[in-house]
Structures are given as structure tokens and as C-alpha cells.
Amino acid sequence: MEQQTTRYVIGKRDASGSYPVAVDGTPFGTIYRRHGAWFANMPGHRIDRRFSNGVNGVSSGRFAAAQHFVELADQGKRPTIAQQATTTHQSPRTGLHRIVAGTDTYAHLVPDLKLSLANLVRAAEAMARLAQLGWVPLAGYPGADQPWHMECRLCGWQGHRFWSHWRGRNGNGIPRPVNRHPGCIPVADHAQALVNLAAERRHTCPCPQAHPTDYASARGVLLTARRMITEDGTTAHPDYARRILEPCPAATLRAESLREALVSLTQLRPAWSRPKGQQTTR
Incomplete structure (x- = not known):
């Protein structure tokens, strides 16, 4: 560990790219570098504080x-340990790892990006x-080309994968690599396993707290969410952030409804309806 003449001590980098930090000998949280800046995360606090990386790339x-x-x-602030929003256990019938419904927190699913309606909807999508592909996110959506911590529902493996790989090249929807990750079940068994998982999906939301699955909701x-972001810089109210982000058997329909609503609110046309050559920003 780094020895410094300060009250904090920065530990070694972990597998996710974060550095643990202790203050006066007490673990307080982690720091990590993302998109050219550094962020501080304390468990139980919704917003990660951003710090510029200095001049000429110094630390x-x-x-x-x-x-x-x-x-x-x-x-006088201290970290609090949030309950995991999703847990899984193995089904005796299929051998697949099943999501246990019900969440009390959503903080670890909030996108690891600038807080905006567009990024919340991208995260939901x-x-x-x-x-659909048999993965459970264990952290917030970090963007297409950043490592994302997730769990494979076909075998229980946990590790980092890239969303750009699962959405396919140029958004063609064909995930790669074919073998998912080292040590997964045989590729020949993937299709049937995903068919079994598809049986869990629904066209209506069965959750105790309803999620938005139509345009109006x-x-x-x-x-x-837009009002809260504008006024407070946060979507801290669980009744709204949870409804966008937490697991739901009707997640596909929810994502489609959120996209339709976002297009309406921002007065943008979907990518598939733009005239040829028209550019969009992401």
C-alpha cells in the first residue's frame, strides 16, 4: 500500500479497477479513474464525486x-453498506441461476455516466x-466500451464484459464471443439454456411495485426524473430510479416504452427513421 503523509491510505488496484481508501485506518470507500477523471465512491452514497485529473495528465x-x-x-459522515439489489440462486430444475425478485436498493445499478434521461434509458435498454442473453448486471451501466461487472446466469461466473460486445458490431445484435467467457457451459447448450430463461419474461409487469411498460407511465x-435531475442533480427518489433500473420480467417492454417516451420528450426521431446521413450524438 502507498505510504503517504496524509490521513488517507490508498490501497492496491482491484480487479474492477478501483482503489480502496482508508481514512485514519477505517475503510471509507473506493476511488477509480474513468473517462480522464477520478471519482470517489462511498458505500451508501448515491453520487460519485468527480475530480479533474490535473494538468498534463498528472495524478x-x-x-x-x-x-x-x-x-x-x-x-461526521460514514459509509453505509447497501443491500444487493439482485441476488441469484441455482434452479434445481434447469441448473440456471435465477434472479430473486425484489430489491431494496438500486444505487449500484445507476449508470456510471453523466446523469441524464438519455443515459438512464440506455441503461434500461x-x-x-x-x-435476454442470460446476464445479470452487478454494477451500473458504464457505457459501451468500458468493462461492466456482471454474472452469467448459465453457470454463475462473475467478471467484466463489454456492452459493445453483447450488442454486436454496429448494433447488429449478434453477441460475441460465442463462448461467452472461459469455463461457461458448452456452446452447444447455450441455445436451450437461453430458451429456458426466456420463459421468465413477461409482457406485463408482475412486480409488487409496477414498472413503466407503456408510453404514458x-x-x-x-x-x-428530469425534474429531479434538473433541481437536485440526482434521481435519489427510489420510486423513480428503481422503476427505470431494477430487474423486471417485462424489462424488454419497459425499455421500449422508455425509449418511445424519451424520443417524445426530446423531440428526436428514432435512429431508424432519420434521413440518411443525418448525424446523432451519444
């Missing part, structure tokens, strides 16, 4: 992020597609 952002925990400690959720 000042890294130390500023660690120092942020010292400031939180002096304010990515999570719906992961469910999706639009209402996004309008509220």
Missing part, C-alpha cells in the same frame, strides 16, 4: 478524490438485452 485528481473521504469523515417516470 492530482487521484489524491483529491482520496482526500474527499477525509473531508467527509470530518463532517442494455439491462433488458443482458436479461414511462413518460411520467421520465418527466419526474
Whole structure:
């Protein structure tokens, strides 16, 4: 571990790319680098604090992020451990790992990107597609070309994969690699396993707290989320962020409804209806 003349100590980088930080000998959270900046994450706190990476790429952002925990400690704030939003167990009938319904927290599913309606909807779409492909996200959507921590429902393996690989080249929907990850069940068994998982999907939401699966409800959720982002810079209210992000057997229909509502709210046409040559930003 790094020895410093400060109250914080930065540990070694873990498999996810994060560095644990202790303040006065007490674990406080992690720091990590993403898109040219450093972020500080304290368990139980919704927003990761961003710090610039300094001039000419020096690591000042890294130390500023660690120092942020010292400031939180002096304010009397402490990390809280959030309950996992999704857990899985193996089904005796199929041997597949099944999602256990019901969540009390959603913080670890919030996109690891700038908080915006577009990124929330992209996260919902990515999570719906992961469910179709037999994956469970264990962290927030990080963008297409960043490692995403997830669990394989075909065998229980956990590790990092890229959303750009699962959505296919140029969005063609063909996931790669074919073998999913080292040590997965035989490729010949993948199709039947995914058919078994498809039986869990629904065209209506059966969850105790209803998720938006039609245009009207999706639009209402996004309008509220937009207001909260504009006013508070957060979607901390669980009644709205959970409805967009948490697991649901009707996740595909929810993602489609959210996309339709977002297009309406932003007065944009879907990508498939744009005139040839018209550009869009992501």
C-alpha cells in the first residue's frame, strides 16, 4: 500500500479497477479513474464525486478524490453498506441461476455516466438485452466500451464484459464471443439454456411495485426524473430510479416504452427513421 503523509491510505488496484481508501485506518470507500477523471465512491452514497485529473495528465485528481473521504469523515459522515439489489440462486430444475425478485436498493445499478434521461434509458435498454442473453448486471451501466461487472446466469461466473460486445458490431445484435467467457457451459447448450430463461419474461409487469411498460407511465417516470435531475442533480427518489433500473420480467417492454417516451420528450426521431446521413450524438 502507498505510504503517504496524509490521513488517507490508498490501497492496491482491484480487479474492477478501483482503489480502496482508508481514512485514519477505517475503510471509507473506493476511488477509480474513468473517462480522464477520478471519482470517489462511498458505500451508501448515491453520487460519485468527480475530480479533474490535473494538468498534463498528472495524478492530482487521484489524491483529491482520496482526500474527499477525509473531508467527509470530518463532517461526521460514514459509509453505509447497501443491500444487493439482485441476488441469484441455482434452479434445481434447469441448473440456471435465477434472479430473486425484489430489491431494496438500486444505487449500484445507476449508470456510471453523466446523469441524464438519455443515459438512464440506455441503461434500461442494455439491462433488458443482458436479461435476454442470460446476464445479470452487478454494477451500473458504464457505457459501451468500458468493462461492466456482471454474472452469467448459465453457470454463475462473475467478471467484466463489454456492452459493445453483447450488442454486436454496429448494433447488429449478434453477441460475441460465442463462448461467452472461459469455463461457461458448452456452446452447444447455450441455445436451450437461453430458451429456458426466456420463459421468465413477461409482457406485463408482475412486480409488487409496477414498472413503466407503456408510453404514458414511462413518460411520467421520465418527466419526474428530469425534474429531479434538473433541481437536485440526482434521481435519489427510489420510486423513480428503481422503476427505470431494477430487474423486471417485462424489462424488454419497459425499455421500449422508455425509449418511445424519451424520443417524445426530446423531440428526436428514432435512429431508424432519420434521413440518411443525418448525424446523432451519444
